[in-house]
Amino acid sequence: MVETDKPKQHRSRVLEGMAHAVSQKGYGDTTIADIVREASVSRRTFYEHFSSKAECLVALYEAASHNSLKVLRDAIDPAHEWQTQVERALAAYLGSMQANPVLVRTLFIEILHLGPEGLAARRRVNSVVADFILSMVNGSKGPKSHVLSSGMATAIVGGINELVLEYIEQDKVKYLDELVQPASDLVHAITRT
Template identity: 60%
Template sequence: MSIATEKPAAAGPSGDAVHEHYSRLLEGMARAVAAKGYAETTIADIVREAAVSRRTFYEHFTTKAECLIALYEAASKLALRAVSEAFDPAQPWHAQVERAMSAYFDYLAQDPVLLRTLFVEILGLGMPGLAARRRVNDEIASFIQLAINGGGSQEGPAAHLTSEMAMTVVGGINELVLQAIEQDQAGSLGQLVAPATRLVRAVAAESSR
């Protein structure tokens, strides 16, 4: 699961360096937790993997947990981008759900160990972790709502998915992923495409009544 960032950099060479260090720290965090798990990962591990100094780490983050949250949000944005790129607004939404779900699960399945860290450890960070999870879920739910509600065509009208029902879809998909992780099937997330597709279609159909 390759991690990139969209953190804005200040203008000029120094700004580019700041952005590069931030990106390297997230990549370092990803490699460290993939190798050792979050609990055993130390800041020393992160800066070693990132090839930066401990001082550089503290210029961007105050704690290991803060770095994990940043990694979680960056990975989630890339997962959402994968879905967005797979979704064609010119086509009816119901014909594209399976393709979008495949793109999402394919991205998540790239690194099962990191996936477990991001989906499970984020829940153990207390309120900051929950707040990050809420921000990510809100962003995904908003995308789903806009994509489905704007997906009308000559082949059928758009659905009318409410924000609450969009969040229901996100929650259901998250639970499917957590269940796969719990059952050591994180590398086989493709099996979730069919049930996730049925969930999205069923909720959208019910919401449109």
Template identity: 60%
Template sequence: MSFASISSPAEQQHAPHTHRHRLLEGMAQAVAAKGYAATTIADIVREAAVSRRTFYEYFNTKGDCLIALYTAASHNALDVLRNAIDPSRDWHEQVESAMTAYFDCLAQNPVLMRTLFIEILGLGPGGLAARRQVNEEIAAFMLKVINEHASAPRRRTPLSADMAMAVVGGINELILQAIEQDRLGDLRMLTAPAIELVYAVTRE
């Protein structure tokens, strides 16, 4: 599964050729080829093989389309984390598997990932709200795994929502730093510090 993917396999099975899905795919392809700044609505509709009128049935601006792409791609990355968790396996193996799969997923399309992580910050309240929503969903997933899975270490007190968000924020900052330093080719190197961070919050 790639960070460039727009919908989960189940969603693709039910609606593989919807116009909205095609527009998001078109945006992803255009951004990967040209970058966000150079991408135009004409590029998006050409890649999606739909009309400009169809674009405006779903989105008001190019930025709105990018926000939708960010949300869809982030949900796919979250699905990667969910699918890597297997309560029957050792806790440490699960964490290592999940973090490795997550960073591998992000690294599959460096140009798109750079666009989604950086440009979303400049899209105003809508972009920031989408980013916050995604981060909250990842933090909620982390809380569920750490506090409820039988294989997770037992804490005297449950992990708090604030601490889960702090972990998500820390991992995001590592990714942003890698983007700024043009180290996306070495993104998997972030797996080790991310794992160490998760281990740190599961200990008391």
């Protein structure tokens, strides 16, 4: 391993440690000691990367959300009309969350324990996803029945998030793939395709 890779590797380990600790104890009961134990790093290493437990949770949320968006982007082939790829893209997106149940709770519930800071992080991430949807729908080469507004793209994100949240609350994360069809129906209904 190259010496310059160590800080990046340590940061990743701290984020993984945070995910595991929060999944076991919830954010409120998780301590820095729990995080560093799960990450197999020192407290000093933790504080080299994050000034607080809250900052670490926001970083985990943003990193996991970035990875989920990458899965969604990678599932879309720009050579084809987006309308024909909705189900495949949502299956990949929901499947990536289903495969990482430790992160799902963090992404949808624990981030809210941070109050305004958590809501701001959630809003930033949702805005990036909504912008991706806008670019796919309004920038596509295929037929358009109308231009999708920013508010309606946000509504798509919010609707899909609520479907996922319901499954989390019902302890059905391992069945997130069941949401592909209702989420696809929502996208098609709002985009009128």
